Amino acid sequence: EPEVTQTPSHQVTQMGQEVILRCVPISNHLYFYWYRQILGQKVEFLVSFYNNEISEKSEIFDDQFSVERPDGSNFTLKIRSTKLEDSAMYFCASRPPGAGSPLHFGNGTRLTVT
Amino acid sequence: AQSVAQPEDQVNVAEGNPLTVKCTYSVSGNPYLFWYVQYPNRGLQFLLKYITGDNLVKGSYGFEAEFNKSQTSFHLKKPSALVSDSALYFCAVSDQTGANNLFFGTGTRLTVIP
Numbered sequence: 646e647p648e649v650t651q652t653p654s655h656q657v658t659q660m661g662q663e664v665i666l667r668c669v670p671i672s673n674h675l676y677f678y679w680y681r682q683i684l685g686q687k688v689e690f691l692v693s694f695y696n697n698e699i700s701e702k703s704e705i706f707d708d709q710f711s712v713e714r715p716d717g718s719n720f721t722l723k724i725r726s727t728k729l730e731d732s733a734m735y736f737c738a739s740r741p742p743g744a745g746s747p748l749h750f751g752n753g754t755r756l757t758v759t
Numbered sequence: 760a761q762s763v764a765q766p767e768d769q770v771n772v773a774e775g776n777p778l779t780v781k782c783t784y785s786v787s788g789n790p791y792l793f794w795y796v797q798y799p800n801r802g803l804q805f806l807l808k809y810i811t812g813d814n815l816v817k818g819s820y821g822f823e824a825e826f827n828k829s830q831t832s833f834h835l836k837k838p839s840a841l842v843s844d845s846a847l848y849f850c851a852v853s854d855q856t857g858a859n860n861l862f863f864g865t866g867t868r869l870t871v872i873p
Binding site for chain 1: 866
């Protein structure tokens, strides 16, 4: 069964550095998402992306965050200047067309900001 | 705005006993409701969804959920719990935008005791 894949599985960075988290969604999916989860707690919506543009974004997704689909397969989340509070698990998800179709999640990237 | 509430942080049940994980929702219009499960250091796995139709929906691994419109609930159930069901369970509601962004509850940790 096709999967959403995320790399790296763990990223350690220093405060103020830029990080790029990478995702390869399932190939026939059209909607892409980023979520984050802090310390195994609530899963928070960051952003959704469709047709090469942002559909929705949450209050968390401020000017320090950006997303890009640079080619036909990758979907990236960039944090320009990381803060300690950005430390979390970041999950990428994708879903096929059709109202109510479920999101498929990757295994996440654990970001640690020191 | 849409939201879900999971009133129990932790549910313990003996192996072989029935289990229930509770979820209530708040949404304008007709809800799209989902249950996901998360195992340690993994992403979220889709279990089941309610979009329309039968109030009792069946999903993966023997789980089912009952949609109750009058009580705005969508409780997850299983007739006979397995130790391997121990995990973190998230209820989620979808917004009505084209992207159908998912918004998650705070999660319930299920522990099945041998």
